[in-house]
Amino acid sequence: MKNLITILLLAGTSLWADMDQGKKVYASSCAICHTVNGGSALGPDLNIVSYTRKKEDLAAYIKEPYNHYERFGYSANAMPALPLEDKEIEDVVDYIDSLQPFKKWMKK
Ligand code: HEC
Numbered sequence: 678m679k680n681l682i683t684i685l686l687l688a689g690t691s692l693w694a695d696m697d698q699g700k701k702v703y704a705s706s707c708a709i710c711h712t713v714n715g716g717s718a719l720g721p722d723l724n725i726v727s728y729t730r731k732k733e734d735l736a737a738y739i740k741e742p743y744n745h746y747e748r749f750g751y752s753a754n755a756m757p758a759l760p761l762e763d764k765e766i767e768d769v770v771d772y773i774d775s776l777q778p779f780k781k782w783m784k785k
Pocket residue numbers: 702703706707708709710711719720721726729730734735738739742746749751753754755756757759769
């Protein structure tokens with residue numbers, strides 16, 4: 678039992694560490710165009726995006742916005758493909774995904 682708790686604690690800390698990383702990626706690469714809790718910017722608020730999108734869609738959009746904007750309902754693509762490492766994309770996706778614990782697709 679004690680081991681299990683240790684494992685859970687370790688897993689928890691590393692998850693938070695990555696969330697911190699994701700927040701950093703957001704601050705340095707996304708905040709110029711995306712807010713997180715309201716306000717106006719060029720791109721949509723990521724808190725709302727977190728409510729509507731699945732993780733794999735977030736990652737796909739961040740990697741290749743020009744390949745996905747129509748599927749996402751936009752008539753034009755203003756978001757550039759950013760020079761991010763795969764790990765940075767993973768981290769920022771985890772961060773965005775954490776903004777909303779309940780998602781649109783969870784509703785019946
Ligand atoms: C230069 C401005 C700009 C930057 C920088 C930028 N975005 Fe965007 N983003 C946009 C715009 C504008 C849209 C709306 C669609 C489009 O024009 O491509 C968008 C759309 C998106 C979407 C799709 C939203 C939906 O409808 O579900 C996601 C996800 C996203 N951005 C995430 C990010 C993340 C994460 C970063 C940082 C790693 C980032 N963006 C950086 C401007 C930007």
